[in-house]
Amino acid sequence: MQGCPYCHSNQFIKDGRYFRKNDSRYVQRFQCKECFKKFSVATTELECGHKKRRINYQVFKLYCSGVSFNRMAWLLGVHRLTIKRKILYLAKKCNRDHKKLIQNRVFSEIQIDDLITTEHTKLKPLSVTNIYASDQRLILKSQVSQIPAFGLLAKISRAKYGYRESHLRKGLDKAFSEVEPYIKKDALFKSDMHQLYPEYIFKYFPKAELQTFKSEKGCVSGQGELKKQKYDPIFSINQFNAKLRADLNRLFRRTWCTTKDPRMLQCHLDIYRHFYNLRSLKII
Numbered sequence: 001m002q003g004c005p006y007c008h009s010n011q012f013i014k015d016g017r018y019f020r021k022n023d024s025r026y027v028q029r030f031q032c033k034e035c036f037k038k039f040s041v042a043t044t045e046l047e048c049g050h051k052k053r054r055i056n057y058q059v060f061k062l063y064c065s066g067v068s069f070n071r072m073a074w075l076l077g078v079h080r081l082t083i084k085r086k087i088l089y090l091a092k093k094c095n096r097d098h099k100k101l102i103q104n105r106v107f108s109e110i111q112i113d114d115l116i117t118t119e120h121t122k123l124k125p126l127s128v129t130n131i132y133a134s135d136q137r138l139i140l141k142s143q144v145s146q147i148p149a150f151g152l153l154a155k156i157s158r159a160k161y162g163y164r165e166s167h168l169r170k171g172l173d174k175a176f177s178e179v180e181p182y183i184k185k186d187a188l189f190k191s192d193m194h195q196l197y198p199e200y201i202f203k204y205f206p207k208a209e210l211q212t213f214k215s216e217k218g219c220v221s222g223q224g225e226l227k228k229q230k231y232d233p234i235f236s237i238n239q240f241n242a243k244l245r246a247d248l249n250r251l252f253r254r255t256w257c258t259t260k261d262p263r264m265l266q267c268h269l270d271i272y273r274h275f276y277n278l279r280s281l282k283i284i
């Protein structure tokens, strides 16, 4: 126990215990000797107040295995809203645990690529910037940014939904500032011919080395992530993107499930990042 959660005093005494029904455990209670408030070991946990904590780990695994909200609610026998609350909680937990997981690591080879998905309709695209450490096979950041429709849909999109701002620069700034402390200053970056990457890579890592490669055609139509050529220099990141397309329900190529709220997509990617890293390190 760290101390009183209200006044941060270390002067507290044991004050009985209670039986927590939803995971069949006894929880120790304490009373602070300075502010006389009562608390327990559960007060400061992220799970505080959860009534269905038995399903937390199941939700974590199913959500990273292509199962939708509603199907998960049916499989686990809980309400759809419970699942939504679990997702918001898991995103917080995974972000916290991810920081712990990579805090003592330094990465020297990075691959960057963007994955395009949509917000409800193809007229409102979103870009997901993935920063992948290929030397240790860990994903460092997936950042969702709103982008305007491009190509043939641009005109239709503007007519129907009006001008759509691009938040890609803001997103890149956020992603790079988050991963900066964990990457070597002279690291090797590999990416495709994206226009904005060099600007941001050299802004955050002036001494870095950058190698860019021309994007090739996909091996099967509709699977742009897996390339036709024999040797793909940015295979790791393309493989990761292909895994995202296979494991996250909302990123499947043909699916009923779409993203309605970009913030939920960000939560989903944060949860998947931790799941992928734990699998990669053979922890789960």
Ligand SMILES: [Zn+2]
Pocket (backbone or CB within 6 Å): 004, 005, 006, 007, 008, 009, 032, 033, 034, 035, 036, 037
């Ligand atoms: Zn106190």
